[in-house]
Amino acid sequence: MRTFKPEAIQTPRGHFIGGRLVPQADALTVHRPSDGRAHAGLPAADAATVDAAVQDAHAAWRRSDWARRAPRERARVLRRWADLVEADVAQLAPLEAVCSTRPLREAIAWDVPFTAEGLRFFAEYCDKLGGEVAATRQDHLGLVVTEPYGVVGAITPWNFPLVMASWKVGAALAAGNAVVLKPSELTPYSVMRLAELAVEAGVPPGIFNIVHGDGATTGEAITRHPLISKMTFTGSTGTGAAIMASCALHGPKPATLELGGKSPQLVFNDAPDLDKLASIIAGAITGNAGQVCVAGSRLIVQRGIADELAERITERFKAHRPGATWDDTATLSPIISVRQAQRIHEIVQAAREAGAQLRCGGGLYEDGPGGAFYRPTLLESVDATNPAVVQEIFGPVLTLQTFNDEEEGLALAAHERYGLAAGVHTADIGRALRAMRGIAAGTVWINRYGRTSDFVIPTGGFHQSGIGKDLGRQAVEANLRHKSVLIDFGAA
Ligand code: NAD
Numbered sequence: 478m479r480t481f482k483p484e485a486i487q488t489p490r491g492h493f494i495g496g497r498l499v500p501q502a503d504a505l506t507v508h509r510p511s512d513g514r515a516h517a518g519l520p521a522a523d524a525a526t527v528d529a530a531v532q533d534a535h536a537a538w539r540r541s542d543w544a545r546r547a548p549r550e551r552a553r554v555l556r557r558w559a560d561l562v563e564a565d566v567a568q569l570a571p572l573e574a575v576c577s578t579r580p581l582r583e584a585i586a587w588d589v590p591f592t593a594e595g596l597r598f599f600a601e602y603c604d605k606l607g608g609e610v611a612a613t614r615q616d617h618l619g620l621v622v623t624e625p626y627g628v629v630g631a632i633t634p635w636n637f638p639l640v641m642a643s644w645k646v647g648a649a650l651a652a653g654n655a656v657v658l659k660p661s662e663l664t665p666y667s668v669m670r671l672a673e674l675a676v677e678a679g680v681p682p683g684i685f686n687i688v689h690g691d692g693a694t695t696g697e698a699i700t701r702h703p704l705i706s707k708m709t710f711t712g713s714t715g716t717g718a719a720i721m722a723s724c725a726l727h728g729p730k731p732a733t734l735e736l737g738g739k740s741p742q743l744v745f746n747d748a749p750d751l752d753k754l755a756s757i758i759a760g761a762i763t764g765n766a767g768q769v770c771v772a773g774s775r776l777i778v779q780r781g782i783a784d785e786l787a788e789r790i791t792e793r794f795k796a797h798r799p800g801a802t803w804d805d806t807a808t809l810s811p812i813i814s815v816r817q818a819q820r821i822h823e824i825v826q827a828a829r830e831a832g833a834q835l836r837c838g839g840g841l842y843e844d845g846p847g848g849a850f851y852r853p854t855l856l857e858s859v860d861a862t863n864p865a866v867v868q869e870i871f872g873p874v875l876t877l878q879t880f881n882d883e884e885e886g887l888a889l890a891a892h893e894r895y896g897l898a899a900g901v902h903t904a905d906i907g908r909a910l911r912a913m914r915g916i917a918a919g920t921v922w923i924n925r926y927g928r929t930s931d932f933v934i935p936t937g938g939f940h941q942s943g944i945g946k947d948l949g950r951q952a953v954e955a956n957l958r959h960k961s962v963l964i965d966f967g968a969a
Pocket of ligand 1: 632633634635636641659660661662690691692693695696697700711712713714716717719720735736737738769770771869871897936937938942943
């Protein structure tokens with residue numbers, strides 16, 4: 478059985494600046510969501526510490542030849558980093574699992590290899606994105622040259638600590654930038670190992686620095702720092718708005734924002750293989766206990782199969798076994814904190830008061846293993862204004878709405894705030910493509926749900942779900958700025 482003793486996991490204490498651990502006294506406590514216990518302390522960088530990290534990154538960026546290095550050499554370093562990450566799974570996976578909601582089993586099979594493969598993907602772009610030769614008058618040569626920004630500030634959430642960080646850092650480094658990262662203060666440890674491995678692989682010290690702390694002090698100090706030329710952020714829509722405002726005030730500087738979602742699963746009567754579909758839909762809201770930005774949280778199903786599908790989803794919900802991330806037999810992750818579990822429950826209660834019927838779930842497991850484990854919940858008879866439909870819950874709560882025809886289904890799929898992802902399930906290719914065109918979302922999955930390792934397909938939101946893309950060519954391009962050059966060679 479793959480497991481570990483949580484108390485035995487040693488966590489790095491300090492920031493990572495200039496290629497090494499920089500100890501600082503603890504100011505925060507990091508808890509284990511699996512059993513609710515305090516695990517270890519964490520320093521909190523104030524503006525002076527953030528300044529030291531950014532100055533160090535900027536100096537390293539200028540001093541080292543990271544940006545000017547032959548692109549294939551940069552690619553080689555990033556590929557080596559990916560190899561080291563993959564080989565380090567025995568250390569990285571428990572570090573990831575101990576204070577997060579990521580089960581060890583999944584960290585081994587998915588988070589760590591997915592992180593490594595993402596870094597490889599970005600490495601491949603190092604020498605693939607050039608500039609342009611512009612159409613100019615014949616005695617001139619016009620060039621559009623791409624250059625890195627310098628130091629990119631990255632701020633990431635707690636739900637997939639390694640993967641989210643690797644998408645930000647991989648893209649920025651491949652484009653020749655330096656990065657100062659602030660991981661979530663709830664899940665700060667695994668990225669420290671990631672940074673150590675970067676240096677081991679040959680990323681020059683200082684090119685990837687990490688500072689710890691909360692959003693209000695440390696995060697804000699990063700966004701406002703004059704040497705941070707671009708921000709990249711993943712987290713909630715409210716925080717994204719605050720970061721954009723800070724970037725506007727203290728720059729202006731560009732920001733890539735990957736934000737919240739309330740993604741629909743639109744199911745038509747002719748959807749193939751109801752059993753498989755029930756597993757896809759249940760999995761898309763119970764994976765990581767629904768704490769996934771693209772969680773398929775709104776089931777919108779045509780009347781003919783609504784009851785049968787709901788029944789099969791309910792069976793799967795009830796079969797879950799909650800358990801610690803280090804318990805190999807558990808199938809359901811903890812909620813990140815007691816506070817977040819309370820918030821989930823408050824929205825479920827408000828939804829019921831507003832008329833939603835509870836088909837299953839609706840509360841915490843009473844005999845959970847210590848942390849807060851919320852029962853997979855199905856709420857039906859909800860309308861478009863129900864709080865469980867309107868708000869991002871970020872927990873294992875699925876709402877069910879029914880429709881008669883395509884037009885009504887598409888109208889329900891639209892959300893007034895969010896447009897991150899959507900699932901469409903039908904055997905009719907014409908209907909699937911009409912729905913794809915009709916739904917305003919950054920990603921539409923047809924007859925499947927969730928991403929694969931086809932990293933070339935970017936991810937990002939419409940509306941209040943974000944601005945810009947992670948992954949894909951677009952993610953690397955967002956880390957480059959364009960310089961225009963015009964050469965007059967007319968005079969002999
Ligand atoms: P959050 O917004 O609370 O925090 C995210 C990060 O921002 C943390 O590191 C936090 O310390 C920092 N932060 C908070 N306030 C800040 C401020 N004023 N200035 C600078 N930094 C600040 O989000 P969370 O609870 O960690 O994550 C859950 C949210 O993330 C959900 O809304 C989820 O949908 C979203 N998310 C989106 C994607 C995506 O790709 N679109 C992926 C994962 C998570």
